[in-house]
Amino acid sequence: MSVWRIQGGEKLAGMTPVQGSKNAVLPVLAAAILTDSETELTNVPALRDVDASLHILRKLGCNISREGDSVLIDAAPAAGCELGRDLTGQMRSSVIFLGAVLARSGRARIALPGGCELGPRPVDLHLQVMRALGAQAEMEGDDIVCRAEKLRGAHIDLPFPSVGATENAMIAACAAEGTTVIHGAAREPEIVELQGFLRAMGAVMSGAGTDRIVIDAFRPKKHVTWSVMPDRIGAATLLCACACAGGDVELLGSEPGHIAAVTDALSAMGARVDIGENRVRIICRGRLTAPGRVVTRPYPGFPTDAQPLLMAAALTARGGTVFEENIFDRRFRHASQMVRMGADIRTEGRLAVVRGVERLHGAHVLAEDLRGGAALILAGLGAEGETVVEDPGHVDRGYESLDGALAALGAHIGKN
Numbered sequence: 170m171s172v173w174r175i176q177g178g179e180k181l182a183g184m185t186p187v188q189g190s191k192n193a194v195l196p197v198l199a200a201a202i203l204t205d206s207e208t209e210l211t212n213v214p215a216l217r218d219v220d221a222s223l224h225i226l227r228k229l230g231c232n233i234s235r236e237g238d239s240v241l242i243d244a245a246p247a248a249g250c251e252l253g254r255d256l257t258g259q260m261r262s263s264v265i266f267l268g269a270v271l272a273r274s275g276r277a278r279i280a281l282p283g284g285c286e287l288g289p290r291p292v293d294l295h296l297q298v299m300r301a302l303g304a305q306a307e308m309e310g311d312d313i314v315c316r317a318e319k320l321r322g323a324h325i326d327l328p329f330p331s332v333g334a335t336e337n338a339m340i341a342a343c344a345a346e347g348t349t350v351i352h353g354a355a356r357e358p359e360i361v362e363l364q365g366f367l368r369a370m371g372a373v374m375s376g377a378g379t380d381r382i383v384i385d386a387f388r389p390k391k392h393v394t395w396s397v398m399p400d401r402i403g404a405a406t407l408l409c410a411c412a413c414a415g416g417d418v419e420l421l422g423s424e425p426g427h428i429a430a431v432t433d434a435l436s437a438m439g440a441r442v443d444i445g446e447n448r449v450r451i452i453c454r455g456r457l458t459a460p461g462r463v464v465t466r467p468y469p470g471f472p473t474d475a476q477p478l479l480m481a482a483a484l485t486a487r488g489g490t491v492f493e494e495n496i497f498d499r500r501f502r503h504a505s506q507m508v509r510m511g512a513d514i515r516t517e518g519r520l521a522v523v524r525g526v527e528r529l530h531g532a533h534v535l536a537e538d539l540r541g542g543a544a545l546i547l548a549g550l551g552a553e554g555e556t557v558v559e560d561p562g563h564v565d566r567g568y569e570s571l572d573g574a575l576a577a578l579g580a581h582i583g584k585n
């Protein structure tokens with residue numbers, strides 16, 4: 170259990186780099202077993218989910234070496250095709266390995282960690298994708314079991330733009346004979362990143378970023394190098410931190426276009442947001458104005474991962490905000506903890522109604538998921554007194570050193 174201690178009231182100031190993207194690097198790590206050549210990744214963030222992914226790759230037989238933010242993967246010896254609960258329990262999104270293991274071995278057994286803090290995590294769309302590509306795909310208890318003599322190119326119609334199912338389809342389709350077209354694909358920047366990586370590996374692929382992705386062929390190249398894109402939710406986290414604490418913060422190495430929905434919301438709240446080539450600066454002076462309504466949607470809509478983070482900034486804004494969470498069933502668990510800090514929030518199904526209060530006070534609260542935990546830390550920055558966030562390890566799954574980044578900007582924060 171980590172315990173985060175935040176003394177509220179300190180404004181933030183300074184410049185800080187944005188870490189490599191968790192949600193981009195995880196599918197890239199899985200896709201590295203598509204070839205027998207070496208893959209060298211840089212700007213790999215130091216996260217527990219990355220550690221878990223590297224552990225899985227080693228268990229599958231890969232040789233892994235890591236130095237700083239560089240990771241070298243030699244997938245030639247990889248032969249495993251089963252990921253037991255002991256491996257997948259460490260990382261919620263272990264399903265991300267399904268397409269790669271099936272593509273490499275012709276079969277896969279992936280134990281699922283089941284529902285997580287955000288609600289049930291069904292995998293029906295992942296099964297649909299594998300069946301469309303010609304595999305037998307069934308659930309056996311909590312295991313996904315797939316096998317395919319040969320994967321065949323197909324037209325895949327996703328009824329919902331699932332990020333993970335789109336990624337699994339892109340990866341598995343690289344091993345399929347013939348062309349695959351994914352209709353209704355997710356459009357997130359992490360999808361575009363994965364296409365870039367797969368192309369670097371030798372895929373003939375196009376359309377990522379739109380709802381139609383075409384995978385024509387895969388001719389593996391030798392020794393692939395790839396630098397991981399910046400983490401857009403990590404960037405959104407630091408911008409919302411400044412909105413909570415007040416101050417003047419500049420993010421370096423971020424992709425402003427990836428977080429336009431978040432910077433638009435912060436600007437609407439009265440923050441000054443300056444967008445540069447690959448930098449974003451936010452200046453927050455005085456009390457912000459509530460954004461009114463925030464509706465989470467698949468990209469390019471407002472990202473569900475930033476919903477808890479913007480809520481933290483809305484807690485003391487002038488006026489009310491209605492948050493509508495359309496992606497996950499249980500993504501307001503941070504609300505009750507924020508109420509312990511003096512926030513005025515009522516949740517009902519997919520809606521959370523926030524009425525801005527003058528100020529929050531420090532409290533002893535519990536992190537119940539990754540972004541909710543980060544949001545409680547952010548709320549503590551603007552609260553009076555000390556906030557203690559008990560965290561069973563959620564925040565470090567997604568942030569390289571959130572305490573280090575915030576402390577470097579002047580926050581009075583410690584973790585043990």
Ligand code: EPZ
Nearest residue numbers: 192262289290291292293294295331332333334474496497
């Ligand atoms: C990815 O999760 C991200 N995780 C999530 O970030 C992010 O919130 C989510 O995409 C949406 O943007 C990673 O990239 C590792 P989905 P994923 O499949 O792929 C339902 C974070 O905080 N669904 O797009 O699991 C599902 O239940 C994490 O960094 C099905 O019904 O998201 C959910 O309601 C949290 N059947 C919705 O779709 C399926 O087969 C979105 O899921 C698959 C998903």
